[in-house]
Amino acid sequence: MRPRAVVTAGTAGPGYETARGLLDAGYAVTVVGRDAGRGDRAARALCAGAAEPAARFLRADLSSLAEVRLLAATLSAEGPLHLLVNNVGGVFADRWTTVDGLEGSFVLNHLSPFLLTQALLDALAAAAPSRVVQVTSSSITAAVPDFSEVEPPGEYHGLAVAGRARLANLAWALDVAGPLHERGITLVAADPGTATASGAAARTPSPAAHPARDTGTARDTGTARNAGTARIADTARSTDTARNTDTARNTDTARDADTARDADTARNADAAQVIIRAATDARLRPGAVVGAAGLLRYVTPEVTRAVRSLTHRVMR
Numbered sequence: 310m311r312p313r314a315v316v317t318a319g320t321a322g323p324g325y326e327t328a329r330g331l332l333d334a335g336y337a338v339t340v341v342g343r344d345a346g347r348g349d350r351a352a353r354a355l356c357a358g359a360a361e362p363a364a365r366f367l368r369a370d371l372s373s374l375a376e377v378r379l380l381a382a383t384l385s386a387e388g389p390l391h392l393l394v395n396n397v398g399g400v401f402a403d404r405w406t407t408v409d410g411l412e413g414s415f416v417l418n419h420l421s422p423f424l425l426t427q428a429l430l431d432a433l434a435a436a437a438p439s440r441v442v443q444v445t446s447s448s449i450t451a452a453v454p455d456f457s458e459v460e461p462p463g464e465y466h467g468l469a470v471a472g473r474a475r476l477a478n479l480a481w482a483l484d485v486a487g488p489l490h491e492r493g494i495t496l497v498a499a500d501p502g503t504a505t506a507s508g509a510a511a512r513t514p515s516p517a518a519h520p521a522r523d524t525g526t527a528r529d530t531g532t533a534r535n536a537g538t539a540r541i542a543d544t545a546r547s548t549d550t551a552r553n554t555d556t557a558r559n560t561d562t563a564r565d566a567d568t569a570r571d572a573d574t575a576r577n578a579d580a581a582q583v584i585i586r587a588a589t590d591a592r593l594r595p596g597a598v599v600g601a602a603g604l605l606r607y608v609t610p611e612v613t614r615a616v617r618s619l620t621h622r623v624m625r
């Protein structure tokens with residue numbers, strides 16, 4: 310029987326590539342995301358061509374604390390869990406509030422993985438030796454380490470707000486690494502470096518989406534000629550010209566999109582290697598930070614104390 314692994318935010322980006330790597334490493338993998346269509350497609354793609362389909366999708370919006378608890382209950386009811394990859398998180402351009410009325414970046418980057426891990430501890434301990442990989446980020450370097458409230462003071466700046474939440478999350482992870490180890494669970498953090506955020510990518514117009522400028526000229530020329538006697542023939546010709554121009558543009562656009570997609574996939578696969586190493590390298594010590602050991606210096610005893618206190622206050 311394959312050991313069981315869960316990858317949150319595993320239906321796209323580096324999470325998806327991590328799931329693929331874990332399948333190759335012999336795990337049965339559950340990928341978690343919000344969108345059922347995307348999730349089912351991801352699970353099907355992960356299983357494609359495999360003799361034994363070992364990937365599946367579970368839907369949960371991890372910004373909702375109730376949905377996190379429900380996910381944990383579903384997974385726990387299925388028995389021992391060998392690996393949890395807390396990959397959900399990101400940088401948000403605008404401030405947003407979760408269904409629980411909490412600042413969204415703090416929830417998705419810290420409270421949600423904190424809660425999911427806590428709620429899965431028994432299932433993880435039952436599979437000991439087991440592992441938790443907490444994905445982290447160099448956005449921590451932009452953090453202002455004030456943890457008096459969930460909401461950071463001052464104006465909203467996406468990177469700094471995410472970095473602060475990620476710092477809280479890393480401080481928590483390192484804080485619990487020791488106690489978890491006593492239960493046979495090794496917690497390792499991993500910074501995948503620069504990957505392709507699918508959400509951000511969707512908000513950024515691709516250069517390939519800009520219309521080819523020549524198409525208008527081709528249509529104008531055809532229209533002027535239609536004023537002459539051979540109107541019908543010219544109309545047919547101008548339609549063909551426009552159609553050919555459109556076809557050429559569509560081919561170019563498709564080619565550009567394919568190239569961009571290949572580059573994204575390669576970047577995500579590289580980023581996933583860091584996470585997969587954190588998940589599978591038996592030599593790693595509890596509390597190791599794979600990919601960005603320099604982030605450790607931001608986790609001071611004061612930060613750890615403040616994060617512990619704030620997290621417990623909010624989650625009580």
Ligand SMILES: NC(=O)c1ccc[n+]([C@@H]2O[C@H](COP(=O)([O-])OP(=O)(O)OC[C@H]3O[C@@H](n4cnc5c(N)ncnc54)[C@H](OP(=O)(O)O)[C@@H]3O)[C@@H](O)[C@H]2O)c1
Nearest residue numbers: 318320321322342343344371396398446503504506507508
């Ligand atoms: N991108 C980078 O350059 C970078 C750099 C360093 C660290 N990281 C870290 O890597 C991790 C992944 O980040 P990413 O930028 O690669 O993300 P991403 O590609 O944008 O992640 C997309 C995945 O997140 C899922 N997702 C988003 N919101 C969710 C929610 N509320 N509940 C459940 N699933 C949700 C999506 O599912 P749906 O499609 O169903 O919404 C999809 O599976 C984060 O922890 C981030 O901090 C990223």
